[in-house]
Amino acid sequence: MLHVEALSKTFELSVTEQMRVHPFRDLSFSIPEGGFMGLAGPSGIGKSSILKCIYRTYLPTSGRVRFRSSMYGEIDLASADERRVAHLRKYELSYVSQFLKVIPRVSALDIVAERLLPLGYSLEAARDDAAGMLARLRIPETLWSAYPATFSGGEQQRINLARAFIVRPRLLILDEPTASLDRETTESVLALLQEMKRQGTTMIGVFHDWEIMKRVADRIFDLGEWKRSGVSSSAQLI
Numbered sequence: 403m404l405h406v407e408a409l410s411k412t413f414e415l416s417v418t419e420q421m422r423v424h425p426f427r428d429l430s431f432s433i434p435e436g437g438f439m440g441l442a443g444p445s446g447i448g449k450s451s452i453l454k455c456i457y458r459t460y461l462p463t464s465g466r467v468r469f470r471s472s473m474y475g476e477i478d479l480a481s482a483d484e485r486r487v488a489h490l491r492k493y494e495l496s497y498v499s500q501f502l503k504v505i506p507r508v509s510a511l512d513i514v515a516e517r518l519l520p521l522g523y524s525l526e527a528a529r530d531d532a533a534g535m536l537a538r539l540r541i542p543e544t545l546w547s548a549y550p551a552t553f554s555g556g557e558q559q560r561i562n563l564a565r566a567f568i569v570r571p572r573l574l575i576l577d578e579p580t581a582s583l584d585r586e587t588t589e590s591v592l593a594l595l596q597e598m599k600r601q602g603t604t605m606i607g608v609f610h611d612w613e614i615m616k617r618v619a620d621r622i623f624d625l626g627e628w629k630r631s632g633v634s635s636s637a638q639l640i
């Protein structure tokens with residue numbers, strides 16, 4: 403489903419050679435359909451940058467991100483044109499970070515429901531589904547018509563998750579999705595992830611807590627170990 407091949411990212415912090423950062427070079431791994439790969443390693447090693455290269459928030463410096471899409475067949479996300487990337491983000495890819503891009507003056511319910519409108523849902527059906535998802539993520543009903551700009555960090559994160567989950571993406575990219583959630587909400591999120599995985603969603607995720615990651619991932623790629631051992635062609639299996 404996803405084949406990352408010889409992926410590298412260089413950040414040019416200034417025009418001089420000394421000011422370059424290379425979080426990863428020549429990185430390769432594959433995730434089969436319905437697979438869940440956890441990405442581990444210490445802070446600053448490059449986990450978020452890898453996820454952003456897959457979602458194309460960052461343009462990789464070199465390498466390929468081959469994704470089997472339903473719209474275009476196999477496509478290299480590292481070189482696909484912007485229009486196709488935008489389409490895939492609407493229909494097939496979801497990315498969750500710890501931070502909500504808050505949209506002013508749109509209610510929590512509608513921020514989630516609007517994700518379904520391009521998929522052909524009526525506003526009413528989209529709001530129904532969104533309500534179900536907000537309930538599963540334990541957002542109190544009193545907040546559904548409120549603006550998430552005023553929400554706590556944990557509440558905003560749940561809105562983010564609801565927006566990502568509601569479309570049932572083919573590929574779900576998770577960057578510390580449970581970092582600011584309480585125990586019970588984390589359990590609800592894990593249950594949803596397991597359910598989506600059973601339905602065939604392919605996932606790659608970074609979790610702040612190794613124990614949580616082990617409960618959902620089939621395989622954990624340890625970036626620290628990979629950098630130390632120099633093994634670049636296969637994931638470390640746990």
Ligand SMILES: Nc1ncnc2c1ncn2[C@@H]1O[C@H](COP(=O)(O)OP(=O)(O)O)[C@@H](O)[C@H]1O
Pocket residue numbers: 413415423425443444445446447448449450451452
């Ligand atoms: N947009 C950027 N510009 C410059 N450097 C960046 C940028 N994004 C990440 N980096 C650098 O890349 C390295 C890896 O960062 P990151 O991918 O956020 O690590 P992690 O998620 O594992 O903590 C860090 O040294 C970070 O400073």
Ligand SMILES: [Mg+2]
Pocket residue numbers: 449450451577
């Ligand atoms: Mg990070």
